[in-house]
Amino acid sequence: MLSAILITYDDEDAIREAYGLCEAAGYKVDKLVRQKFLNKARYGIGEGKMLEIKEISDRIKPDVLIYDEILKPSQNYNLASKLKINILDRESLILEIFERRATSAESHLQIKLAQFRYEMSRAKEKVRLAKQGEQPGFMGIGMYEVDSYYNDIQNRMKSVKSKLEKMGKQRALHREARRRVGLKTISLAGYTSAGKTTLFNLLTGETKQESPELFTTLSTTTRKVLIEKDPVLISDTVGFISKLPAYMIEAFKSTLEELKYAEVVIVVIDISDSEMELRKKYRSCLKTMADLDVDQERVIYALNKSDLAEPDQILQKAEFIGLTNSKKWVPVSAVTQQNIPKLLELVKKMISAPPQQIKEIPRKQDLSKFYEQDDD
Ligand SMILES: Nc1nc2c(ncn2[C@@H]2O[C@H](COP(=O)(O)OP(=O)(O)OP(=O)(O)O)[C@@H](O)[C@H]2O)c(=O)[nH]1
Numbered sequence: 001m002l003s004a005i006l007i008t009y010d011d012e013d014a015i016r017e018a019y020g021l022c023e024a025a026g027y028k029v030d031k032l033v034r035q036k037f038l039n040k041a042r043y044g045i046g047e048g049k050m051l052e053i054k055e056i057s058d059r060i061k062p063d064v065l066i067y068d069e070i071l072k073p074s075q076n077y078n079l080a081s082k083l084k085i086n087i088l089d090r091e092s093l094i095l096e097i098f099e100r101r102a103t104s105a106e107s108h109l110q111i112k113l114a115q116f117r118y119e120m121s122r123a124k125e126k127v128r129l130a131k132q133g134e135q136p137g138f139m140g141i142g143m144y145e146v147d148s149y150y151n152d153i154q155n156r157m158k159s160v161k162s163k164l165e166k167m168g169k170q171r172a173l174h175r176e177a178r179r180r181v182g183l184k185t186i187s188l189a190g191y192t193s194a195g196k197t198t199l200f201n202l203l204t205g206e207t208k209q210e211s212p213e214l215f216t217t218l219s220t221t222t223r224k225v226l227i228e229k230d231p232v233l234i235s236d237t238v239g240f241i242s243k244l245p246a247y248m249i250e251a252f253k254s255t256l257e258e259l260k261y262a263e264v265v266i267v268v269i270d271i272s273d274s275e276m277e278l279r280k281k282y283r284s285c286l287k288t289m290a291d292l293d294v295d296q297e298r299v300i301y302a303l304n305k306s307d308l309a310e311p312d313q314i315l316q317k318a319e320f321i322g323l324t325n326s327k328k329w330v331p332v333s334a335v336t337q338q339n340i341p342k343l344l345e346l347v348k349k350m351i352s353a354p355p356q357q358i359k360e361i362p363r364k365q366d367l368s369k370f371y372e373q374d375d376d
């Protein structure tokens with residue numbers, strides 16, 4: 001296992017999540033540095049702290065420095081050139097995890113696309129710095145090569161995108177076929193490690209991998225089950241995480257997009273989390289769903305792991321994050337199976353409600369919109 005210095009916020013929940021991410025990416029944390037602020041202009045951290053870390057780093061010689069925030073390319077460059085070690089910010093750390101975990105052809109392509117976008121944004125910044133004379137040369141190459149480097153990434157991006165587009169069309173065809181035979185889809189969504197796969201396995205009798213590690217599931221699995229006598233499809237999806245940059249959601253859009261077309265979206269929430277943690281994750285779920293155009297009318301919140309919390313605590317927490325009576329929610333446990341019939345009852349009600357207009361955006365228009373975004 002590679003070793004790391006981890007810099008994160010001075011907050012137990014943030015530390016726990018950051019350790020989870022490091023572990024999932026295959027790094028052992030040799031030294032933890034807690035900071036109140038991680039977004040200072042030059043290095044992310046203050047200059048004094050940077051010098052302190054340099055001393056530690058020179059002494060323990062870790063393989064990388066993991067920075068649990070999104071660093072601007074210039075900050076990344078400044079830190080790396082002072083500390084002389086490889087820096088992984090939150091974005092690239094998540095990318096590494098995705099890369100390790102990807103199993104399906106589609107998820108490999110999605111990660112590639114995200115990596116290209118990451119590289120592109122860094123490359124642009126490097127060119128900007130080179131032009132200002134702050135960073136002489138560009139990875140040891142001249143301006144002419146910069147252009148060809150750009151073009152190269154762009155071409156490779158195009159090829160990945162067109163492959164993903166084909167897969168997206170395939171999905172649209174599958175969706176259409178399902179719709180024609182009247183098969184409804186229920187999608188499980190939610191923050192990573194909330195228990196989506198555990199619930200999925202319980203409902204479908206599957207044995208997909210569930211684990212306390214973050215981002216266990218990276219590709220969508222769909223199974224047919226019967227709710228009473230009606231066949232429906234249930235899908236398990238990739239988990240959300242806070243501070244996931246928009247382009248990464250874009251890269252995973254074709255899989256996550258299934259949420260938009262599902263008749264029911266069960267958002268799985270880990271109710272055993274602390275109030276602050278819950279609120280952070282809940283907000284991040286809401287934001288991701290808004291980005292994906294998921295209609296809140298079709299959402300059921302499953303407050304999972306309720307075996308780990310007292311009933312009145314659950315109520316209080318639900319209220320705290322803003323799950324009022326206007327929203328559909330039910331405490332469940334995918335382990336003890338508590339309240340699963342109640343969850344299914346809610347699902348059934350939602351499915352058998354008079355068919356609503358589900359907006360099918362023409363595939364082509366939809367995709368071209370996201371093509372235009374990545375080149376700026
Ligand atoms: N106590 C308890 N633990 C649960 C429950 N549901 C899931 N877990 C545990 O929570 C951890 C995460 O579960 P997963 O089902 O892998 O979570 P996930 O949402 O699929 O996570 P990703 O695929 O990583 O996004 C596992 O260790 C499960 O055993 C529950 O109802 N009660």
Ligand SMILES: [Mg+2]
Pocket residue numbers: 196197198209210216217
């Ligand atoms: Mg999972």
